[in-house]
Amino acid sequence: xxxxxxxxxxxxxxxxxxxxxxxxxxxxxxxxxxxxxxxxxxxxxxxxxxxxxxxxxxxxxxxxxxxxxxxxxxxxxxxxxxxxxxxxxxxxxxxxxxxxxxxxxxxxxxxxxxxxxxxxxxxxxxxxxxxxxxxxxxxxxxxxxxxxxxxxxxxxxxxxxxxxxxxxxxxxxxxxxxxxxxxxxxxxxxxxxxxxxxxxxxxxxxxxxxxxxxxxxxxxxxxxxxxxxxxxxxxxxxxxxxxxxxxxxxxxxxxxxxxxxxxxxxxxxxxxxxxxxxxxxxxxxxxxxxxxxxxxxxxxxxxxxxxxxxxxxxxxxxxxxxxxxxxxxxxxxxxxxxxxxxxxxxxxxxxxxxxxxxxxxxxxxxxxxxxxxxxxxxxxxxxxxxxxxxxxxxxxxxxxxxxxxxxxxxxxxxxxxxxxxxxxxxxxxxxxxxxxxxxxxxxxxxxxxxxxxxxxxxxxxxxxxxxxxxxxxxxxxxxxxxxxxxxxxxxxxxxxxxxxxxxxxxxxxxxxxxxxxxxxxxxxxxxxxxxxxxxxxxxxxxxxxxxxxxxxxxxxxxxxxxxxxxxxxxxxx
Numbered sequence: 332x333x334x335x336x337x338x339x340x341x342x343x344x345x346x347x348x349x350x351x352x353x354x355x356x357x358x359x360x361x362x363x364x365x366x367x368x369x370x371x372x373x374x375x376x377x378x379x380x381x382x383x384x385x386x387x388x389x390x391x392x393x394x395x396x397x398x399x400x401x402x403x404x405x406x407x408x409x410x411x412x413x414x415x416x417x418x419x420x421x422x423x424x425x426x427x428x429x430x431x432x433x434x435x436x437x438x439x440x441x442x443x444x445x446x447x448x449x450x451x452x453x454x455x456x457x458x459x460x461x462x463x464x465x466x467x468x469x470x471x472x473x474x475x476x477x478x479x480x481x482x483x484x485x486x487x488x489x490x491x492x493x494x495x496x497x498x499x500x501x502x503x504x505x506x507x508x509x510x511x512x513x514x515x516x517x518x519x520x521x522x523x524x525x526x527x528x529x530x531x532x533x534x535x536x537x538x539x540x541x542x543x544x545x546x547x548x549x550x551x552x553x554x555x556x557x558x559x560x561x562x563x564x565x566x567x568x569x570x571x572x573x574x575x576x577x578x579x580x581x582x583x584x585x586x587x588x589x590x591x592x593x594x595x596x597x598x599x600x601x602x603x604x605x606x607x608x609x610x611x612x613x614x615x616x617x618x619x620x621x622x623x624x625x626x627x628x629x630x631x632x633x634x635x636x637x638x639x640x641x642x643x644x645x646x647x648x649x650x651x652x653x654x655x656x657x658x659x660x661x662x663x664x665x666x667x668x669x670x671x672x673x674x675x676x677x678x679x680x681x682x683x684x685x686x687x688x689x690x691x692x693x694x695x696x697x698x699x700x701x702x703x704x705x706x707x708x709x710x711x712x713x714x715x716x717x718x719x720x721x722x723x724x725x726x727x728x729x730x731x732x733x734x735x736x737x738x739x740x741x742x743x744x745x746x747x748x749x750x751x752x753x754x755x756x757x758x759x760x761x762x763x764x765x766x767x768x769x770x771x772x773x774x775x776x777x778x779x780x781x782x783x784x785x786x787x788x789x790x791x792x793x794x795x796x797x798x799x800x801x802x803x804x805x806x807x808x809x810x811x812x813x814x815x816x817x818x819x820x821x822x823x824x825x826x827x828x829x830x831x832x833x834x835x836x837x838x839x840x841x842x843x844x845x846x847x848x849x850x851x852x853x854x855x856x857x858x859x860x861x862x863x864x865x866x867x868x869x870x871x872x873x874x875x876x877x878x879x880x881x882x883x884x885x886x887x888x889x890x891x892x893x894x895x896x897x898x899x900x901x902x903x904x
Contacts, residue, residue, distance in 0.1 A: 349416065349417045349418065350416050350417070352416060352418075353400040353401040354396065354397055354399065354400035354401060356415070356418055356420060358393070358396050358397050359397065359404065359415050359420045360420045360421065361393055362390070362393035362394060362397060363413060363420055363421040363430075364421075365386070365389050365390040365393045366390055366393075366430065367421075367428070367430055368386055368389075368390075369386045369387060369389075369390045369457060370430065370457060370460050370461070371428070372386040372387075373386075373457040373458075373460075373461055374461050374464065374658065375656060375658070375689065376689055377689060380689065387453075387454070390449070390453065391449040391450075391453070394444075394446075394448070394449040398446045402445065402446045403443060403444070403445050403446070404443070404444040404445075405441065405442075405443050406420070406441065406442045406443075406444070407440065407441055408431050408434050408435050408439060408440050408441060408442065409431060409435060410431065410432055410435050411423050411424065411426075411429065411431055411432065412431055413430070413431050413442075430460075433460065433463060433464070433473065434473065437463075437472045437473040437474050437489075438474055438489040438490050438491065439473065439474065439477075439487050439488070439489045440488055440489060440490060441487060441488035441489075442485070442486075442487050443485070443486035443487065443488075444484070444485060445483075445484040445485070445486070446484070447483070447484040448484035448485050450484075452480075452482055452483070452484050452485050455480055455482075456485065459473065459476045459477065459480070460473075462476060463476065474489055564608075566596075566600065566605065566608055567608065567611065569596070570593075570596070570608070570611065570612055570615070573589050573592055573593055573596070574615055574616075574619060576589045577589045577590065577593075577619060577623070577634075578619060578622075578623065581624070581625050583627045583629065583630060586626065586627075586630045587629065587630060587633060590630060590633040590634055591633070593612065593616070593634075593637065594633075594636070594637060594640070596612070597609055597612055597613075597637060597640070597641075600612065601650065604653075604657070604661070606661050606665050606666065606668075606669045607661065607662075607664075607665035607668060607669070609641070609669055609672075610665065610668035610669040610671065610672060611668075612637070613637060613638050613641065613672040614668070614671075614672065616634055616637055616638075617638070617672075619634070620634055620635070638672050638673075638674065639674065641672060641673065642672075642673050642674035642676060642677045644677070644680050647673070647677055647680050648680060648684075651680075651684050651688065651693070651697075654666075654690065654693050655687075655688050655689055655690050655693055657690075660690055660692040660693060663692065663695065663696055666692075666693070666696035667696060667699060667700070670696060670697070670699075670700040671700075671703075673700065673704070675704060675707070675708035675711045676711070677704075678701065678704045678705065678708060678711045678712065678715060679711075679715050679718065679720075679723050681697055681700055681701050681704065682701055682715060682722075682723045682726035682727060682730075683720060683722060683723050683726075684697055685697050685698065685701060685726050686722050686726070687722075701726065701730060702730065702733065705727075705730035705731075705733075705734060706734055709734075709736060709738055709739075712727055712730055712731060712734075712736075712739070713727075713731075713738060713739055713742050715727035716728055716731065716739065716742040716743065716746065717742060717745070717746075721751060721753065721754060724746075724750075724754055725753065725754060725757055728743065728746065728754065728757045728758055728761050729757065729761070731743065731761050731765075732757075732760060732761035732764045732765070735764055735765050735766075736765065737765060737767045737769065737770070739761070739765070740762065740765060740767060740769040740770050740773060741769075743758040743761050743762050743765075743770075743773065744758075744762075744769075744773035744776070746758040747759055747762065747773060747774075747776065747777050747780070747785070748776060752782050752785075755777075755780060755782060755785050756782065756784050756785055756788065759774065759777050759780075759784075759785045759788040759789050759792075760788055762774050762777075762789075762792070763788055763789070763791070763792030763795075766792070766796055771792070771793060771796055771798040771800075771801070772800070774789040774792055774793055774798075774801075775789075775793070775798075775800065775801050775804065777789035778790060778793075778801065778804050778805070778808075779804075783817075783818070783821055786821065786824075787820060787821050787824045790805060790824050790825055790828045791824050791827075791828065793805070793828060793832070794824075794827060794828025794829075794830075794831040794832060794870075795831070797831060797832065798832070799832050801828075801832065802829075802832040802833060805825060805828050805829050805832060806829060806833065806837075806840075808825050809825055809826055809829045809840070809867075810840060814860065815857060815860070819859055819863075822859060822860065822863045823863050823866060825863075826841075826863035826864060826866055826867040827863075827866055827867055827870050829841075829867055830866070830867030830868060830869070830870030830871045830876075831870050831871075833871075834871055834873075835871065835873055835875060835876070837867070837871065838868065838871065838873075838875055838876055838879060841864045841867050841868050841871075841876075841879070842868075842879045844856060844860060844861060844864040845861050845864040845865055845868070845879065845880075845883050845891075846879070846882055846883050858888045858890050858891055859890065861886075861888070861891045861894075862888075862890045862891050862893070862894035863894070865880060865883070865891065865894040865895045865897075865898045866894050866897065866898050868880050868898055869897065869898025869899065869901045870898075870901075872901070877899065880895050880898055880899055881899070883895055884896075884899075
């Protein structure tokens with residue numbers, strides 16, 4: 332029988348000595364700061380955004396000095412901390428943006444980064460964290476999403492907190508489980524901590540037996556009134572009082588002081604994100620100026636500066652940047668009401684932000700604002716078509732196309748004649764949609780454009796509008812050598828336009844190309860050109876044109892036969 336040794340008791344509790352660090356602690360802290368920044372950037376920006384790319388590069392670069400001293404980084408996780416070798420390397424007091432809490436609440440108690448995790452698996456982890464932050468209660472939790480991935484350089488240990496009646500373990504408790512280890516041992520021990528009742532707190536159930544306790548409907552009434560009072564926007568009340576002072580008090584000094592307070596109050600509303608309040612303020616000031624009696628010019632000028640301040644290019648750009656970076660965009664009706672107060676001179680800033688904005692909600696509001704401002708301020712839109720910023724010019728051209736504004740034809744014609752290729756394409760498309768006689772004349776010059784897309788857009792528009800003044804140029808291409816070097820799309824566009832413009836007068840030329848006078852001549856003509864001639868005859872659609880098509884219906888080339896059948900169906904229809 333074995334004999335147990337006597338129990339010995341330590342004389343005093345000693346603080347365990349921490350192990351020596353393979354690399355300075357500051358390197359791990361810096362890496363975690365870059366990780367938190369990358370998580371937020373991953374939520375706000377698309378992968379092609381320079382800010383996003385810089386954040387990922389900085390995070391990957393932060394791992395490099397760590398791998399110089401160790402090949403594995405083990406982080407222990409509590410509710411508010413990441414710890415490494417017994418030392419706190421990140422502490423978060425707020426759970427709203429806390430990375431440790433994001434892992435801890437779903438049971439992850441340890442993260443193990445191995446050299447190589449920064450290459451591909453880091454981006455997968457960022458995707459998972461983004462999904463977890465936006466997930467509804469019915470969607471997968473962090474642990475499930477981690478389990479679905481086959482990580483090679485990222486390991487983790489967790490405890491199962493999903494069992495009914497079990498509360499999350501205290502931060503000091505440890506448990507181990509690894510999805511990469513075949514045999515998983517899960518520790519499921521937890522103790523419920525009873526929170527002591529705070530002294531001096533009155534509980535509703537203590538009053539149930541009181542002689543004059545409130546009835547249920549009285550409690551509901553009080554609750555509704557409290558909620559109504561708490562939901563009252565006091566800032567709107569303050570604005571209403573200031574506006575009443577401006578309207579009632581006729582002393583210039585009082586009105587100037589009230590206007591100065593409104594100016595500061597608008598800056599406060601902007602800084603707190605109350606864009607609906609700013610829109611309300613500017614709308615009320617605009618209405619007040621129309622009815623304000625006995626106001627001095629100085630007071631009116633001070634009030635007029637309120638919307639001018641918002642429309643300043645620098646202020647508006649900062650406002651849009653703040654909205655774009657915000658995780659929560661205000662409701663569309665608030666944005667629309669705010670942008671309704673912008674001056675015509677801000678159209679260029681709005682158009683420039685249409686491509687720059689990353690937020691879909693912000694782009695939607697800016698699209699509506701740009702359309703409204705362009706329709707109400709045609710002169711400003713026409714000026715921006717010639718902007719030196721190609722993005723602004725492109726958006727201005729698109730607004731002109733949407734409005735089908737004949738006033739923009741002269742400006743668009745200048746762009747078609749000498750602008751960059753992207754702007755020439757957009758201008759040609761805008762002219763084709765405006766479809767006025769002046770637009771058609773401008774498109775005639777685009778038939779000689781060096782860019783193929785510009786030529787195709789122009790010739791299709793001219794053919795569809797029946798602009799016969801362009802027939803000589805179109806005929807010269809159809810019967811000349813240049814068409815042989817064009818691709819099939821351009822050939823088809825020119826031949827169909829020729830059929831639309833020439834009518835029966837062009838049948839003889841098209842017949843010569845399709846049927847030829849002899850088999851030898853027919854074989855020498857490119858089958859694509861013969862097929863395009865058939866499509867042109869279909870565009871003419873007369874009895875004589877259809878008879879010409881039927882004579883070639885048995886052609887040996889499948890491309891020609893297919894084009895003839897298509898043309899005959901179109902002509903018959």
